[in-house]
Amino acid sequence: MNIQLNGERYEIPTAYTITELLNELEIPINGVAVEVNLNIIKKDKFAATLINNGDSVEIVNFVGGG
Amino acid sequence: MTEPHFKNDILEIAGIQFKSRLWVGTGKYKDFDETAKVIEASGADVVTVAVRRVNIINRKEPNLLDYIDPKKYKILPNTAGCYTVEDALRYSRLAREAGVSDMVKLEVIGDERTLFPDVCGLLKATEILAKEGFKVFPYSNDDPIIARRLVDAGAVAVMPLGAPIGSGLGIRNPYNLKIILETIKIPIIVDAGVGTASDAAIALELGADATLINTAIAGAKDPVAMAMAMKHAVIAGRLAFLAGRIPRKLYASASSPIEGMLH
Numbered sequence: 001m002n003i004q005l006n007g008e009r010y011e012i013p014t015a016y017t018i019t020e021l022l023n024e025l026e027i028p029i030n031g032v033a034v035e036v037n038l039n040i041i042k043k044d045k046f047a048a049t050l051i052n053n054g055d056s057v058e059i060v061n062f063v064g065g066g
Numbered sequence: 067m068t069e070p071h072f073k074n075d076i077l078e079i080a081g082i083q084f085k086s087r088l089w090v091g092t093g094k095y096k097d098f099d100e101t102a103k104v105i106e107a108s109g110a111d112v113v114t115v116a117v118r119r120v121n122i123i124n125r126k127e128p129n130l131l132d133y134i135d136p137k138k139y140k141i142l143p144n145t146a147g148c149y150t151v152e153d154a155l156r157y158s159r160l161a162r163e164a165g166v167s168d169m170v171k172l173e174v175i176g177d178e179r180t181l182f183p184d185v186c187g188l189l190k191a192t193e194i195l196a197k198e199g200f201k202v203f204p205y206s207n208d209d210p211i212i213a214r215r216l217v218d219a220g221a222v223a224v225m226p227l228g229a230p231i232g233s234g235l236g237i238r239n240p241y242n243l244k245i246i247l248e249t250i251k252i253p254i255i256v257d258a259g260v261g262t263a264s265d266a267a268i269a270l271e272l273g274a275d276a277t278l279i280n281t282a283i284a285g286a287k288d289p290v291a292m293a294m295a296m297k298h299a300v301i302a303g304r305l306a307f308l309a310g311r312i313p314r315k316l317y318a319s320a321s322s323p324i325e326g327m328l329h
Contacts, residue, residue: 006119027120031131033163038156040163058119060160062130064101065116065146066091066231066258066280 001053010057018046021057032061075308077275079253080169080201080222084140086111087270088300089255091280095289098133104283105134108293112140114171114278116147117161136166142203144171149184154191158200169201171225171257171278181231181258185212189219196220205257208242213250223252225278228269229259232281236265240272247273263292263299270303271311 001012012021018034018041034041035058041049051057077084089112095101105113113134121127134141143161148154151174158170174191176184188204189212195202201222206212208226216224226246229235236259237243247254253275260266260279269277279296286292 006122008122010122025120025122026125028129031129031136031164031166032120033117033160033165035160040159042163043165058160059122060117060164061120062115062141062143062161062164062166063118064092064095064098064130065144066093066114066278 003051003054004056006058012051015050015052018049018051021051022046022059025059027059032059034059075304077253079275082140082169082201084111084276086297086300087276087304088266088296089114089142089257089276089278090283090293090296091278092130092134093280094284098128098130100289101130102133104289104293105139107290107297108283109297110139112142112276112278114142114144114280117143117145117157117164131166140169141166142169142171143167144205145173147175148173149175151187151191151194154187155194158191158195159198162200168199169203170195172202172204182227183207185209185215188212189215192216192219192221203255208239208246210242210245210249213246213254217250217252221252223255223275224250225255225257227258228256228265228277229261231258232285233259234261234282234285235259236261237268237272240268243269243272243274260296263295266296266299267303267306270300271306273307276300 003010037056086109088110090108090110091114092101145154145157154174162168174184174187176182183206192202192204203223203225204216204221205225213224228237255276256269256274257278260282266277283289283292
């Protein structure tokens with residue numbers, strides 16, 4: 001399955017939950033926010049939200065800034 | 067020595083107590099190690115951060131929050147780089163969902179060269195976010211009317227700029243800032259434009275509740291030394307404000323007595 005991940009094409013073998021995607025990417029859950037198709041997903045819904053073919057996912061965190 | 071003067075001088079905003087009137091940004095540092103050292107030297111309680119995509123390619127990249135402990139510091143996410151209300155709302159909501167804070171330093175920028183705020187957009191975004199329960203700290207210009215509108219829109223504080231971000235020009239319009247301080251009842255945090263310690267002292271002397279500084283520290287030849295300088299400057303400025311300065315006079319008034327002079 002092809003998805004858009006942080007602006008780039010990314011392949012997942014099957015529909016992933018957000019938790020599964022974060023695990024594959026080795027991204028720890030704290031200090032991170034996730035958006036799927038412009039909808040911000042609450043953390044307690046990560047394990048239940050499926051990412052499908054054609055979805056656009058944004059994973060953001062905090063970086064240095066003024 | 068300064069204890070009695072500071073005991074009742076607590077900075078409180080939206081029910082949160084802040085230990086330092088120096089707030090610092092975490093941008094423009096060499097690396098996270100330097101960032102952490104500088105924040106420590108500054109004595110700051112609040113640090114601002116930006117919201118950006120996680121680096122998917124380089125997963126082993128260190129995380130800012132591993133160097134700036136959210137339990138020790140109050141993290142204030144900003145919406146830097148947002149030029150529209152829609153973007154500012156999106157970044158604010160993402161920042162809150164990251165689960166560290168419901169405070170947001172709201173930036174809706176109007177122009178790339180000056181980075182001045184688009185105050186119309188800022189007012190709209192402030193009102194929407196305040197209704198959603200955010201503690202909104204809008205980065206504004208030094209217009210007292212806009213400051214008043216931001217209060218009406220539900221901001222918990224106003225952050226007027228001293229001068230353009232990173233310009234180091236100091237407090238360009240102390241008179242407007244003074245009017246804002248006299249007419250606005252919520253806390254005022256001067257944000258942007260401070261270039262060196264005296265600028266920070268001036269902001270606090272005028273009566274600002276705090277000042278947010280990034281470039282002046284990060285861009286100094288010795289950022290740790292500048293962080294310490296700013297820490298002292300903010301303390302000095304605040305004390306000078308509380309002490310009540312003498313008026314400015316055109317002519318002299320002697321400091322030593324006439325009585326006892328030899329004739």
